[in-house]
Amino acid sequence: MSDHPLREFDLHTFLPYRLVAAANRTSRAFAERYRSEFGISIAEWRVLAHLNHAGAVSVRDIEARVDMEKSKVSRAASRLQDAGYITKHVNGGDRRLLELRLTPSGQALVARLLPVAVAYQQEMLERLGDAAPGLIKALDILLRDLPPGNGET
Amino acid sequence: MSDHPLREFDLHTFLPYRLVAAANRTSRAFAERYRSEFGISIAEWRVLAHLNHAGAVSVRDIEARVDMEKSKVSRAASRLQDAGYITKHVNGGDRRLLELRLTPSGQALVARLLPVAVAYQQEMLERLGDAAPGLIKALDILLRDLPPGNGET
DNA sequence: CAGAATTCATTGCAAGTGCAACAATGTCAA
DNA sequence: TTGACATTGTTGCACTTGCAATGAATTCTG
Numbered sequence: 001m002s003d004h005p006l007r008e009f010d011l012h013t014f015l016p017y018r019l020v021a022a023a024n025r026t027s028r029a030f031a032e033r034y035r036s037e038f039g040i041s042i043a044e045w046r047v048l049a050h051l052n053h054a055g056a057v058s059v060r061d062i063e064a065r066v067d068m069e070k071s072k073v074s075r076a077a078s079r080l081q082d083a084g085y086i087t088k089h090v091n092g093g094d095r096r097l098l099e100l101r102l103t104p105s106g107q108a109l110v111a112r113l114l115p116v117a118v119a120y121q122q123e124m125l126e127r128l129g130d131a132a133p134g135l136i137k138a139l140d141i142l143l144r145d146l147p148p149g150n151g152e153t
Numbered sequence: 154m155s156d157h158p159l160r161e162f163d164l165h166t167f168l169p170y171r172l173v174a175a176a177n178r179t180s181r182a183f184a185e186r187y188r189s190e191f192g193i194s195i196a197e198w199r200v201l202a203h204l205n206h207a208g209a210v211s212v213r214d215i216e217a218r219v220d221m222e223k224s225k226v227s228r229a230a231s232r233l234q235d236a237g238y239i240t241k242h243v244n245g246g247d248r249r250l251l252e253l254r255l256t257p258s259g260q261a262l263v264a265r266l267l268p269v270a271v272a273y274q275q276e277m278l279e280r281l282g283d284a285a286p287g288l289i290k291a292l293d294i295l296l297r298d299l300p301p302g303n304g305e306t
Numbered sequence: 307c308a309g310a311a312t313t314c315a316t317t318g319c320a321a322g323t324g325c326a327a328c329a330a331t332g333t334c335a336a
Numbered sequence: 337t338t339g340a341c342a343t344t345g346t347t348g349c350a351c352t353t354g355c356a357a358t359g360a361a362t363t364c365t366g
Contacts, residue, residue, distance in 0.1 A: 009267050011202045011219065015274050016179050018292045021220045023176030025299035026169050041322090049164045059345055066164065067174045069324060074345060096331045096344040114162050121168050127298050134287020139171045145280050146178035194352095212315055222354065227316060249314045249361045 030120050038113060043068060043076040045113065048102070051086060052110045056099040058091070085109055183273055191266060196221060196229040198266065201255070204239060205263045209252040211244070238262055 011017050031042050040048070046066045051057060054065075059077065063070040077100055080086045085106035091097035102110065125132050164170050184195050193201070199219045204210060207218075212230065216223040230253055233239045238259035244250035255263065278285050 006264060006267055007206055009202065009270070010206050011199060014202075014270065015277055015289070015292075016183050016270075017199070018296060019288075020176045020180045022292045022295040022299070023173045024220065026295060027173045029299060030169050043322090046164060046170070049162065049167075053160055053163050060343085067177065070345070071324070071347080072322085074347090075322085078346090094332070094344085098345070111159060114159055117162070117167065117169075124168055124295075128291055128294055131287065131291040131294055134284065135172075135291035136168070138281055138284040138288035138291070139168075139175045141281055141284055142175040142179065142277075143171060146175070146182060196352095213313080223315070224317080224354070225352090228352085231316090247314090247362070251315070 026124065030117075033116055033120065034113070037116070038109065040080075040109075040113075041076070043072055044080055045117075047073065047076050047080060047100070048085065048106065048110050048113065049117075051100055051102050051106070052114075056101045058097045058099065060097070062100070080106070179277070183270075186269055186273065187266070190269065191262065193233075193262075193266075194229070196225055197233055198270075200226065200229050200233060200253070201238065201259065201263050201266065202270075204253055204255050204259070205267075209254045211250045211252065213250070215253070233259070 027042065034040050034042070034045055046068065047062060050062050050066050054061070059070055059073050062068065062073045062077075066073070068076075077086060077088065081088055085103060087101050087103055089099045089101070091099050128135060180195065187193050187195070187198055199221065200215060203215050203219050207214070212223055212226050215221065215226045215230075219226070221229075230239060230241065234241055238256060240254050240256055242252045242254070244252050281288060
């Protein structure tokens with residue numbers, strides 16, 4: 001009859017906490033490989049991966065498809081441009097838009113990056129074993145139901 | 154036979170990206186409730202939840218158990234102290250250690266916070282439906298296998 | 307017991323973040 | 337056409353973050 005019932009709540013069994021903690025660890029381990037081997041951040045990796053997949057795209061496009069604020073995209077793109085991995089050109093049709101493109105050097109970087117990414121995913125799937133399909137299904141639901149809301153960390 | 158095979162890689166099917174995106178959205182929606190209703194951040198929420206569950210604890214303890222850098226814990230604790238929700242006392246036995254404790258005001262805050270957290274988790278479980286056990290199982294594996302690595306955002 | 311090594315919490319700093327404001331461009335209606 | 341409104345990308349700003357350095361306290365070792 002004391003005030004103890006609240007004490008039963010334990011962060012370690014709290015699903016949102018567990019999800020975020022697992023994601024942070026996954027992300028951090030992955031980011032570490034990219035940073036040490038190639039000197040790029042997660043934001044930059046996302047821009048590169050999307051450019052590789054989609055060809056010439058605008059900042060707005062990337063913002064919409066990659067769960068990043070436009071200012072974050074913009075700055076990541078500037079860093080990539082400074083490093084010579086992408087170019088920015090104003091779109092002829094609508095001069096508010098930029099066309100971001102991989103340079104040959106950027107394509108070469110992506111070609112080295114992707115195998116690392118695929119390998120990391122593969123390790124993850126192996127760790128998960130038969131829990132993998134369940135995770136994928138759950139992520140589908142969460143990504144479908146929750147608003148994009150930009151943030152990353 | 155062109156250079157296109159790499160193009161097949163799509164961030165949207167990349168498991169680490171999906172995990173992080175889902176976690177960020179979950180976390181952001183949750184943080185929004187806390188911030189608007191109670192004016193506290195996720196870092197502060199974690200400290201409060203752990204103090205509520207564990208009683209008097211040191212910064213080091215929280216760092217180990219809550220996936221946060223000690224500097225982050227330290228600053229969150231200082232903000233909570235300024236707001237009157239916790240106290241800091243030097244431990245008598247080992248004077249390097251702090252004992253963080255909830256004040257009555259902090260206990261009252263937690264009593265209002267926890268139902269919101271439990272309700273949020275409940276909503277999440279309902280959205281997941283029968284995908285929930287699979288997610289829980291996968292998170293168990295990931296949290297067991299991956300190094301703590303601090304970071305959060 | 308003295309001095310080296312370790313642990314704990316805080317803080318300075320550089321870098322990154324989100325948000326709001328902004329300039330430039332484009333669209334639409336009267 | 338003109339003027340109101342919308343959209344795109346960048347930037348200023350205040351704030352947060354992680355890391356390394358620091359100072360205080362404790363433990364270990366010879």
